[in-house]
Amino acid sequence: VAGSRYRGEFEERIQTVLNEIISHQEELVIFVDELHTIIGAGGAGGEGGLDVSNVIKPALARGELHLIGATTLNEYQKYIEKDAALERRFQPIIVAEPTVEQSVEILRGLRDKYEAHHKVKISDEAIVAAVELSDRYVSNRFLPDKAIDLVDQASSRVRIGLSSHSDEMRSLQAQIDHLIRERDYARSHKEYDRAKVLEKRINEVSERKDQSTQEWRKQKGITSAEVQMKHIAQVLSKLTGIPVTELTEAEKKRLMRLEERLHRRVVGQEEAITAVSDAVRRARSGLAERNRPVATFLFLGPTGVGKTELAKTLAEAVFGDESAIVRIDMSEYMEKHAVARMIGSPPGYVGYEEGGQLTEAIRRRPYSVILLDEIEKAHPEVYNLLLQVLDDGRLTDGRGRPVDFTNTVIIATSNIGSDYHQQEKIGFVNSREQRENEQLRERLLEEVRNHFRPEFLNRIDELIVFHLLTPEQVEQIVRLQLDRVCQTAGSQKITIAFDRSVVKYLAEVGYSPEYGARELKRRIQTEIENRLAREMLRGDIKEGEKVKVGYSIKSGIRFQTGQKVKKREKVSV
Structure with missing residues (x-):
């Protein structure tokens, strides 16, 4: 039968491992992570071959195996509960998410490992902040995993911040390296006076570099190799987009x-x-x-x-x-x-x-x-x-x-x-x-x-x-809308100044209680923007020109072009 050799070989290997474990059963406790994966493993596509779960069932039933398995509730329900024989051979123990206080103790226990790995000191306030902030702001993961991640990333951020350099620092270090080579050359050729001058310059540049380093670290918020609460808050803000950093002035x-x-x-x-x-x-x-x-x-x-x-x-x-x-x-x-x-x-x-x-x-x-x-x-x-x-x-x-x-x-x-x-x-x-x-x-x-x-x-x-708008408020809205027109025209290097008569006219004819301020926007598009676009396309208004927009009862809204301006002027509407 095709595949029988593979199935037999798989069973044989699992049985060999099992026999080795059983022979030392008093000394061993076997831990299987993701326990649900043993169901179907090595079963040769369901053609009758024994998978791992079926191989270990007899040993579990006879008590020859001390086994602890870990899986999630969803996967336990999906895989293990379907196999009743396997389910009754295990005693289910629900491991609940630890509380905030328990998570703080867990992180304190892990602190030494992370300090040794990142070569930084992790303060107690950083540990408490990591647990409390992650508990409040990270909702799709569980403690202590999400708090450990915050501490790990904040430690990495501090370590990299200490070892990173600005362009100015790199330039000063290059100067120091060059001066050291010059000094060594002068000494080797017995030019001691020149070497003394170079030594003095090296000290001066080194002082400048130290000062630049301190300013750079202060700017980055990393002045020492210690992870603090603010670093945890910075990492969380980056991850979630929620500003949890301390309020600045x-x-x-x-x-x-x-x-x-x-x-x-x-x-x-x-x-x-x-x-x-x-x-x-x-x-x-x-x-x-x-x-x-x-x-x-x-x-x-x-x-x-x-x-x-x-x-x-x-x-x-x-x-x-x-x-x-x-x-x-x-x-x-x-x-x-x-x-x-x-x-x-x-x-x-x-x-x-x-x-x-x-x-x-x-x-x-x-x-x-x-x-x-x-x-x-x-x-x-x-x-x-x-x-x-x-x-x-x-x-x-x-x-x-x-x-x-x-x-x-x-x-x-x-x-x-x-x-x-x-x-x-x-x-x-x-x-x-x-x-x-x-x-x-x-x-x-x-x-x-x-x-x-x-x-x-x-x-x-x-x-x-929300109440209806007063006449004064409508005029204010017209000014805001006309200021927007000035800005868009300014991108075309055209400066526009609106006369007060234009503001009053648009406020009177453009506002309707039934349609609100949106009618103003439409009126400005029709009366100002459309006409301005036509004038620009005809060439009547050219790039760099200053345009004054006025209104009279006889002639309506009119455009007047004045002298050319070299740069955009700030126009108050």
Whole structure:
């Protein structure tokens, strides 16, 4: 029979090893890692040959073998439980993940090995930080493995930082080597005066090199061969993208002036900006709850007043990148079956291996803003799915893997009740009408309570109502948009100055309470950008020219070209 020789040979070798073990059974305890791999090993493709598990069963039954096997719960269930004869020959022992305190003791026991390997000293605060930070921020692995990894990588980072050199240091070392060769040559030819001068220069350059080395290490944050808490935090920040490093003075000032940074792009909406800023400061100071997202908001109000823009601005101001935003258009989840796309299809369905749109995005970038745009358009099943995210900061995807949402800011936007704004306020909001905002807010919140379930609203940190824009705020938005036009034209080496009459005209004709500030953008494209593009293509406006844009009732918006400018001027709109 084909393959019989192979099967017989495999059995013979396993039996020889087994006999050797049995003959010394009082002296040996056999440990088999990944125990599930013995099932089917050497079975010759299932053609009747004995695999390792069948060979060792008789010895296990007779008690001739002291065997400890290690495997995971999933693999034990998948492989070993199916073989009842093998399962009953083992006593299962569940090894739980060690606690934070136990993990600290494990790392203290391993400290000597890592110190000897990396030739650095590992401080006790670094060990405690590695365990506590990995327990909090690394969710898809277990202690003590993830803490050991942090200590290992931080030790390597310190060691490399000590041995690395800047370009200036390498240049100074090359000078020292050259001077040493010159000095040795002078000594060999009995030019002692020259050798003395060279010796003095060597000492001077060496001092400069030592000073440069200290500055370089200080800049890199590595001044000694000791792994500290800050090094663990730096490694974790690199791995996860979550800023867990200590707050620097510059960052403290930036967080205190967060409202000012948000107001650069979002006009008005003081209540919304203050609430968002307070939540971010609370989280960055370490005072936020550990098992919930940083903050969850429901933005309410008419279209085009800055709800989505505030979410984008927050991502840029806090996370340093406007792309640190996961935008989910909830109108794509209007059908019940579409809900599975958020967390991934269940086993047996198309797309099971691909993962969910929301869960995969957060797995790759756990520190980001989640924007659930126009949430009222989603199917009610979506709200049930979001309950555990809002409450526990976690969600299990279609493949059974938990995804951590505790470092995200969740913002849901809704246009519910926006028709109240149109009924109550035709045109702009003026100062006399501001007192009606509170009454309008109550009616809006009542509408929201009628649409969303209480258990969903109860998990939202704050319901924030965005108000209609005042005439002054609309003019401010026009200035922001025209400043953007100036910047894009500046890239073509064309300098534009807008007259105040243009700002007033665009604010009057471009804003509509029904469509919000988006109508302004369209009007600027039509009235300014389209005409500017035509003038440039015709050659009426050339590279390096200065253009003044004005407005009059008789002639409308007009372009006037002035003298040529050699470089781009900063133009205040």
